[in-house]
Amino acid sequence: MAEQPKIRIRNLHKRFGPKIVLNGLDLDVGVAESVVVIGGSGTGKSVLLKCILGLMEPDSGTIEIDGRNVVGLPRAEREAYMRKFGMLFQGGALFDSLPVWENVAFGLIQAQRMDRHQAREIALKKLAQVGLGEDVSKLSPSELSGGMQKRVSLARAIAAEPEIIFFDEPTTGLDPIMADVINDLIIKCVRELGASALSITHDMASARKIADRIAMLYEGKIIWAGPVADIDGSGNPYVDQFINGRAEGPIEMAVLRP
Amino acid sequence: MNPLATIGSAFMVFLGALGRLAMFAGNAVSHCVRPPLYPRLIGRQLLEIGYYSLPVVGLTTLFSGMVLALQSYTGFARFSAESAVATVVVLSMTRELAPVLAGLMVAGRVGAAMAAEIGTMRVTEQIDALTTLSTNPFKYLIAPRLIAGTVSLPILVLIGDIIGVFGGYVVGVYKLDFNAGTYIQSTVQYLEQVDVVSGLVKAGVFGFIVALMGCYHGFNSRGGAQGVGAATTNAVVTASIMILIANYAITEMFFSS
Numbered sequence: 166m167a168e169q170p171k172i173r174i175r176n177l178h179k180r181f182g183p184k185i186v187l188n189g190l191d192l193d194v195g196v197a198e199s200v201v202v203i204g205g206s207g208t209g210k211s212v213l214l215k216c217i218l219g220l221m222e223p224d225s226g227t228i229e230i231d232g233r234n235v236v237g238l239p240r241a242e243r244e245a246y247m248r249k250f251g252m253l254f255q256g257g258a259l260f261d262s263l264p265v266w267e268n269v270a271f272g273l274i275q276a277q278r279m280d281r282h283q284a285r286e287i288a289l290k291k292l293a294q295v296g297l298g299e300d301v302s303k304l305s306p307s308e309l310s311g312g313m314q315k316r317v318s319l320a321r322a323i324a325a326e327p328e329i330i331f332f333d334e335p336t337t338g339l340d341p342i343m344a345d346v347i348n349d350l351i352i353k354c355v356r357e358l359g360a361s362a363l364s365i366t367h368d369m370a371s372a373r374k375i376a377d378r379i380a381m382l383y384e385g386k387i388i389w390a391g392p393v394a395d396i397d398g399s400g401n402p403y404v405d406q407f408i409n410g411r412a413e414g415p416i417e418m419a420v421l422r423p
Numbered sequence: 424m425n426p427l428a429t430i431g432s433a434f435m436v437f438l439g440a441l442g443r444l445a446m447f448a449g450n451a452v453s454h455c456v457r458p459p460l461y462p463r464l465i466g467r468q469l470l471e472i473g474y475y476s477l478p479v480v481g482l483t484t485l486f487s488g489m490v491l492a493l494q495s496y497t498g499f500a501r502f503s504a505e506s507a508v509a510t511v512v513v514l515s516m517t518r519e520l521a522p523v524l525a526g527l528m529v530a531g532r533v534g535a536a537m538a539a540e541i542g543t544m545r546v547t548e549q550i551d552a553l554t555t556l557s558t559n560p561f562k563y564l565i566a567p568r569l570i571a572g573t574v575s576l577p578i579l580v581l582i583g584d585i586i587g588v589f590g591g592y593v594v595g596v597y598k599l600d601f602n603a604g605t606y607i608q609s610t611v612q613y614l615e616q617v618d619v620v621s622g623l624v625k626a627g628v629f630g631f632i633v634a635l636m637g638c639y640h641g642f643n644s645r646g647g648a649q650g651v652g653a654a655t656t657n658a659v660v661t662a663s664i665m666i667l668i669a670n671y672a673i674t675e676m677f678f679s680s
Contacts, residue, residue: 220551240559247557258552260544276557321556 169232171196171329171361172217177226178385179212186212187223188385194329199355199362201372201393203407204382205416210365211255213382214331217363218250219243230329248276251327251360255334257314259306265317266292266302272325291320294357295350312343316350323354330355332364336371348374369408381407383416447639454559454566464567472533472568472634473575477582479532480525484583487520488512488590496599508599509609512591517618521583522576523670526629529576530662534637537568538658541641542651550642565642568634576630577623584619621677628673629666636662 172194179187186209194200204210215221217228219235227234235246259268267274269291270284279287292302295316306314315335322330335351336344348371355362355375366372372379373393380390381404389401396408406414495511541564544550553560588610595601637658644654 215551218551218555220554244557244559247555250555252552252555254548254552256547258548260549260552271558272556275563325556 168196170194170229171198171231172363173227173229173232174217175227175229177213177216177228178224179209179216179221180224185385187216187226190226190382190386192380192387192390194361194363197359197361199352199364199375199377200380201364201366201376201378202380202382202387203367203369203372204365205367205407208382209385210382211333214252214333214363214365218252218331219247248325249328251322251325251330253315253318253322253330253332253335255337257306257311257318259314259318259321261306263306264302265297265304265306265309268306268317269302269320269324271321277325288320288324291324292317294323294354295320296346312339312346315339315343315347319347319350319354323358326358327360329361329363330358332362332366332375334366334368335364335375336366336368341370344368344371345374351375369410443643444639447642448635451561451565451569451635451638454561455570459562460570461563461567464563465570468567468571469575471536472529472571472630473579476525476529476532476575476579479528480579480583481586483524483528484516484521484587485590487524488516488587488592489594491515491520491587492591492594492599496595505599506609508595508601509591509606510613512595513588513610513614514618516587516591517584517614517622518674519622519670521580521587522622522625522629523666525576525580525583525626526633526666526670527663529572529579529630530633530636530659530666533572534633534658534662535655537634537637538641538644538655539651541565541638542644542654545642545644546647546651560642565638568638569631572630572634573627574630576633577626580622580626581619584622617677621673624677625670625673628669632665632669633662636665 170193172192174190174192177187177190190213192200192202202210202213212221216223223236226236228236230246230249235243238246260271263271266285266288269288270279270281273279273284273287274281289299289302292298297313297316297320301309301313301317306317309317332351335347339347351362351364352375362375364372364375373396376393378390379393379396380387381401382388383403389399389404391399396404399405402415406416491512492508496505496508499505499507499511541550544564550560550564553563592603592606592610595606596603640654640658640661641651644650
């Protein structure tokens with residue numbers, strides 16, 4: 166890659182007690198590129214995201230954002246980097262004490278100190294982008310269906326026009342049609358912003374749709390990475406087993422067999 | 424198994440917990456004194472902690488004042504000291520009962536709610552979401568609660584003092600046939616400024632303790648509904664115990680010389 170990647174991760178390690186979760190992980194995400202990390206449950210996908218977002222400190226290794234290592238930065242400087250990020254949480258993580266529009270406008274009002282009326286206008290625009298009308302904006306998040314919550318959460322993630330958006334299992338818990346709607350919205354929103362995207366999922370339909378490049382995480386390392394078109398011919402038995410969803414193969418699940 | 428090792432490791436765990444709490448408290452307080460503060464959120468917490476606790480605190484202190492008058496009358500009658508009832512009521516209420524009872528009631532009412540709310544925010548990733556939206560959770564969630572707790576409890580206790588003394592007056596005058604004027608006179612006669620002030624200082628400390636424990640246990644809750652439940656219980660229990668310990672320490676500070 167000639168140009169500098171947006172995110173460059175090198176030799177990332179993280180362990181919890183005796184359990185090694187990330188074991189020398191390397192990953193690049195280019196400018197305006199959408200990378201999807203696939204992998205089984207409990208392989209450290211969420212830990213990877215949390216390390217990049219600064220919600221967790223890695224034990225060692227570097228995470229460079231625009232060429233600058235952000236591991237171990239003091240909190241105040243870290244917050245400045247946070248403004249480049251948008252994050253869609255798995256469960257939505259909407260603030261249930263606030264109405265929908267304030268959820269979407271939260272980053273604008275709290276972090277950018279924007280005037281509430283102006284922030285509300287932007288929030289309504291973002292909600293319209295994800296297909297939600299003004300009537301929804303006054304509701305409380307608990308009154309929404311799962312799919313609507315995901316869409317509000319997506320609107321919140323893009324509200325401050327971030328340079329990098331992270332998606333944590335964006336389609337988990339949704340029916341296949343709503344999952345596809347969310348996939349389309351993700352593609353549309355990321356394109357419109359020209360942002361880079363890093364997603365983690367185990368939903369292959371979603372991965373194939375939103376990714377430019379797919380990387381497979383297994384035992385704390387990226388064992389295969391390549392363009393989405395190459396995934397079926399990867400020649401990697403681990404990747405083959407995962408994308409075809411077979412119980413038999415080199416990946417051993419920690420399940421006792423009768 | 425070596426019994427000393429068991430005691431030792433338990434003690435180390437205790438010290439570790441104490442250290443974590445102290446660091447949490449230090450971090451939280453530093454955010455209470457540095458701008459930006461969130462006046463809207465502080466206002467909402469003042470309403471939640473102060474205003475909505477008024478009925479509970481009012482009823483508690485009213486009946487405490489009433490029972491105190493009754494008990495001290497029947498007790499003091501044995502050595503013909505009935506005239507001390509009014510003084511006993513006002514001193515006990517202002518120095519001890521109003522702050523301690525209000526503190527414990529608010530710990531049960533508000534501390535538990537705080538731990539449950541913040542704990543749920545933790546397990547549903549809402550606290551992580553705050554961080555990704557460039558908002559420090561200490562500043563947004565914890566500082567407003569600590570400020571509101573520390574400010575509102577003394578106000579509650581001042582109102583509780585008045586209601587408690589009034590409860591004693593009602594029992595004294597209407598049940599025990601004290602002369603109203605004499606009762607009021609002996610209420611104010613031996614009351615000193617330090618009695619009320621020490622109670623209010625206690626109240627401020629207790630309010631801080633309740634908010635701190637609610638926030639601390641909620642913020643560090645783990646593992647879904649069960650974790651939030653445990654956090655709620657721990658918040659109330661630790662806050663109550665710390666209130667009783669702090670109560671002794673502050674009393675010692677004011678009145679030992």
